[in-house]
Amino acid sequence: MTEEDEDRADALFHALADRTRRDIMRRVLAGEHSVSTLAARYEMSFAAVQKHVAVLERAGLLTKRRSGREQLASGDVEAVRSVAGMLTELEQVWRGRIARVDELIASDTDEED
Amino acid sequence: MTEEDEDRADALFHALADRTRRDIMRRVLAGEHSVSTLAARYEMSFAAVQKHVAVLERAGLLTKRRSGREQLASGDVEAVRSVAGMLTELEQVWRGRIARVDELIASDTDEED
DNA sequence: ACATTGTACAACTAATTGGTTGTATGTTGG
DNA sequence: CCAACATACAACCAATTAGTTGTACAATGT
Numbered sequence: 226m227t228e229e230d231e232d233r234a235d236a237l238f239h240a241l242a243d244r245t246r247r248d249i250m251r252r253v254l255a256g257e258h259s260v261s262t263l264a265a266r267y268e269m270s271f272a273a274v275q276k277h278v279a280v281l282e283r284a285g286l287l288t289k290r291r292s293g294r295e296q297l298a299s300g301d302v303e304a305v306r307s308v309a310g311m312l313t314e315l316e317q318v319w320r321g322r323i324a325r326v327d328e329l330i331a332s333d334t335d336e337e338d
Numbered sequence: 339m340t341e342e343d344e345d346r347a348d349a350l351f352h353a354l355a356d357r358t359r360r361d362i363m364r365r366v367l368a369g370e371h372s373v374s375t376l377a378a379r380y381e382m383s384f385a386a387v388q389k390h391v392a393v394l395e396r397a398g399l400l401t402k403r404r405s406g407r408e409q410l411a412s413g414d415v416e417a418v419r420s421v422a423g424m425l426t427e428l429e430q431v432w433r434g435r436i437a438r439v440d441e442l443i444a445s446d447t448d449e450e451d
Numbered sequence: 452a453c454a455t456t457g458t459a460c461a462a463c464t465a466a467t468t469g470g471t472t473g474t475a476t477g478t479t480g481g
Numbered sequence: 482c483c484a485a486c487a488t489a490c491a492a493c494c495a496a497t498t499a500g501t502t503g504t505a506c507a508a509t510g511t
Contacts, residue, residue, distance in 0.1 A: 231357040238355035244344040254432040294478040302432040309425040319367040319415040407508040
């Protein structure tokens with residue numbers, strides 16, 4: 226369960242830790258694009274771009290649908306939000322720390338009275 | 339400039355793409371911890387944990403301050419927020435797509451009138 | 452003074468990554 | 482039917498990663 230969540234988090238952050246893949250995400254969030262249309266935008270080989278798309282797909286950041294001989298990729302905004310949610314969770318941990326510090330300050334002030 | 343931003347994004351997402359490092363982030367966002375205190379929590383060697391801390395530090399996700407012979411690590415919530423900001427940016431791209439689809443629907447409806 | 456503790460770093464290994472080229476397969480237009 | 486196009490995938494390579502052990506060194510406590 227939690228182990229699976231961690232696997233998923235690993236895959237999501239890893240998928241986003243590459244500028245080509247982040248750029249692909251921008252394109253497929255803006256609209257559907259075939260793999261070859263995407264590949265045409267980068268200087269690397271078609272196969273390299275196809276692999277990047279596969280990494281994003283495995284992480285759940287995009288989905289593909291077939292249309293004739295093309296494979297149209299579309300970004301999944303929900304997956305992006307789930308990553309944002311993980312960061313929010315981290316921020317909550319930080320808020321807890323601040324709350325505790327505030328408590329400490331409050332009790333110090335009490336002693337000073 | 340943009341190139342440097344991309345380097346930074348690479349480093350941030352990469353740093354978070356490891357469960358041990360995310361766990362370390364939770365601890366150091368909750369409060370200061372020495373490297374050895376952190377290391378004691380994991381089954382891997384001290385050196386391995388120290389390397390993870392170094393990755394997080396290089397990415398700017400935590401800072402260290404010396405206190406006697408200990409090195410106290412503290413999470414930087416601003417760095418976490420900057421990552422969240424990148425995701426928000428992606429979400430904006432998606433919103434743009436939706437807006438364009440809405441326009442299209444509106445113009446179709448016009449035609450139908 | 453010195454044994455202990457906390458940290459850093461180098462050298463090594465196995466696994467993974469990001470790229471390549473080449474090949475196979477499915478889909479389409481003439 | 483068949484040439485061209487879109488995709489998938491395997492095999493390979495260089496670089497990086499995540500881990501290990503070992504060594505060095507600074508700060509602390511008795």
